[in-house]
Amino acid sequence: MPSRPARIPDDAAYRHEVLRAHExxxxxxxPDNDRRMVRDPVLESWRRSLDLLPRDAAAPVRAGLSGAELAEARRQHAFSAVLPLLQERLIDPAVEAGLLVALGDQQGRLLWLEGPSRQRTRAEDVGFTVGADWSEDAIGTNAPALALASGSAIQVAGAEHYVEAIQGWSCSAVPLLDPATGEVLGVIDVTGDDRAVGPLVLPLLRAAARAVQAELPQREDDGADTAPVPRFQRTDADPRTGDLELLITGRRTSLIRRGRVTACLSGRHAELLTLLHLHPDGMGAGELAESLYGSLDAVGTVRAEVLRLRRVLEGFTGDALTLGSRPYRLQGELGSDLLRTRAAVDAGDVDDVLAHYEGRLLPASEAPEIRRLREWTSTVVRALMLEIADHEQLWRYAQLPENGSDLEVLMAVLTLAPPDAPERAAAAARAEALEAEGQEERTGADVR
Known part of the structure; x- marks a missing residue:
C-alpha cells in the first residue's frame, strides 16, 4: 500500500485524489481498498460520518445555542477568562489576514466567531455561525470536530470535508486542554481559503493554545466524590488573593494580574510600572522624566501620571502593592514575565525563556529607556536561542511577531531539523516567501 501523507500537502495531485475518493x-x-491516498484521520472520520448523515447536508442538523443559553454557555466556559489574550495573539492577526477564528466548547458548539463581515456572511450559508453545532455527529469531517475527537491539532482542506456544501472551505484546529488533567475543554479553529491550512497556521494555533493554557485559572472541585467539575472564576473573584504579576512582553496592552483576575494598564502606566519594577530602590521624578520623555521638562507630567497610577494600584491591589514617594518606589512584591525571562536567560534555560518571553518589551512604547531595555532584552534572548536551542525550540521562537522576517533564525531551524521534521518544511516555506519578497523589492528598486 502506498504511504499516505502525514499532513496536508499543497500539491494538486493530493487534492485530485481526495476529490476522486469523495465521489x-x-x-x-x-478496508479492502489498497490504493487509498487520503490521510488516515480523514478516512476514519469519513467512515463514521457515513453512518450519521448525508453528504449533501447544507448545515448542522442539530439545534445549537442561542439567546440566554448561548450567553450562559459563554459565561461558564474557560475561554471567557482569556479572551483578551486570544484577541491579541490569534484573532486580530487572523482577521487582518481575511480568516475566521472560532472558539468552541468540548461538544463542538461554536461559542465565539470573529472574522471579516464578508467571510462571516459566506460562512452563514453553510451554518458556520455562533451557537452552531460543528461536532462530527452534526456535520461530519471538519477540523474542529477532529481536534475534539483526537485531542490533537489537525487540518482539513477542501474535499477532505465530508459534507459537500463545505468543501469550498479549509480549516485548522487545536484542542484546548486542561493543563492539570489533559481533559479537552474546547477547540480553537481558523477557517477560510487555502491560507487557513498553510504551514504557519498550526504553529500559530499551538502557540495560542499554550498561552491560553498557561493563563487558565486553577480548577476547583465541588467537594464531591465524583470527578472534579471545572469552574472558572473571572472578574467577580476577589482580587486580593494570589501573587501580583506584571505582563509586559509581547503585548499591545500590558496587564497586571493577581490570582484569577487581570487588569489592563494604559501605555504610560505600564512604562512607569516597568521602570519602578526594575529599580527597587526607587527613581526620582527627574529620572523618570528623562527615562520616559527624554526631557526634564516633563517632571510635572510624570508627577500627575504617578498620582493616577497610585489610584489604579490602590483600586486593584489594596495595600498589597503601593507606590511610595521621595523617591518613587514600589512597596510590595511584584513579579513579571520580564524578570522571569531574564532569570531564564541567565540560567541558559531555553524552555523557561519560551515559557515567559512573549515578545518585545512594551512593543508600542517610544520612551527612551523602554526602547533601550527592549532592544537589550530582545538581543540577549535571540543570542541564547541561536546558541543552544534545538530546532523545535527555535521554531517556537520564530513564531514571535518580532521574528517574522528573521532569516537567520529560519536558517538555524533548517540546519538543525531532521529532513522529515514539520518545522523544517514550515521554515523552508517561510524563508522562500521572504526571499521572494526581497527579490520583488529589489526588482522594484531597480525599475525606479
Missing part, C-alpha cells in the same frame, strides 16, 4: 466514499473507505 465514491464507500469504496474509498473500504
Amino acid at each position: 465514491d466514499l464507500p469504496a474509498a473507505t473500504s
Whole structure:
C-alpha cells in the first residue's frame, strides 16, 4: 500500500485524489481498498460520518445555542477568562489576514466567531455561525470536530470535508486542554481559503493554545466524590488573593494580574510600572522624566501620571502593592514575565525563556529607556536561542511577531531539523516567501 501523507500537502495531485475518493466514499473507505491516498484521520472520520448523515447536508442538523443559553454557555466556559489574550495573539492577526477564528466548547458548539463581515456572511450559508453545532455527529469531517475527537491539532482542506456544501472551505484546529488533567475543554479553529491550512497556521494555533493554557485559572472541585467539575472564576473573584504579576512582553496592552483576575494598564502606566519594577530602590521624578520623555521638562507630567497610577494600584491591589514617594518606589512584591525571562536567560534555560518571553518589551512604547531595555532584552534572548536551542525550540521562537522576517533564525531551524521534521518544511516555506519578497523589492528598486 502506498504511504499516505502525514499532513496536508499543497500539491494538486493530493487534492485530485481526495476529490476522486469523495465521489465514491464507500469504496474509498473500504478496508479492502489498497490504493487509498487520503490521510488516515480523514478516512476514519469519513467512515463514521457515513453512518450519521448525508453528504449533501447544507448545515448542522442539530439545534445549537442561542439567546440566554448561548450567553450562559459563554459565561461558564474557560475561554471567557482569556479572551483578551486570544484577541491579541490569534484573532486580530487572523482577521487582518481575511480568516475566521472560532472558539468552541468540548461538544463542538461554536461559542465565539470573529472574522471579516464578508467571510462571516459566506460562512452563514453553510451554518458556520455562533451557537452552531460543528461536532462530527452534526456535520461530519471538519477540523474542529477532529481536534475534539483526537485531542490533537489537525487540518482539513477542501474535499477532505465530508459534507459537500463545505468543501469550498479549509480549516485548522487545536484542542484546548486542561493543563492539570489533559481533559479537552474546547477547540480553537481558523477557517477560510487555502491560507487557513498553510504551514504557519498550526504553529500559530499551538502557540495560542499554550498561552491560553498557561493563563487558565486553577480548577476547583465541588467537594464531591465524583470527578472534579471545572469552574472558572473571572472578574467577580476577589482580587486580593494570589501573587501580583506584571505582563509586559509581547503585548499591545500590558496587564497586571493577581490570582484569577487581570487588569489592563494604559501605555504610560505600564512604562512607569516597568521602570519602578526594575529599580527597587526607587527613581526620582527627574529620572523618570528623562527615562520616559527624554526631557526634564516633563517632571510635572510624570508627577500627575504617578498620582493616577497610585489610584489604579490602590483600586486593584489594596495595600498589597503601593507606590511610595521621595523617591518613587514600589512597596510590595511584584513579579513579571520580564524578570522571569531574564532569570531564564541567565540560567541558559531555553524552555523557561519560551515559557515567559512573549515578545518585545512594551512593543508600542517610544520612551527612551523602554526602547533601550527592549532592544537589550530582545538581543540577549535571540543570542541564547541561536546558541543552544534545538530546532523545535527555535521554531517556537520564530513564531514571535518580532521574528517574522528573521532569516537567520529560519536558517538555524533548517540546519538543525531532521529532513522529515514539520518545522523544517514550515521554515523552508517561510524563508522562500521572504526571499521572494526581497527579490520583488529589489526588482522594484531597480525599475525606479
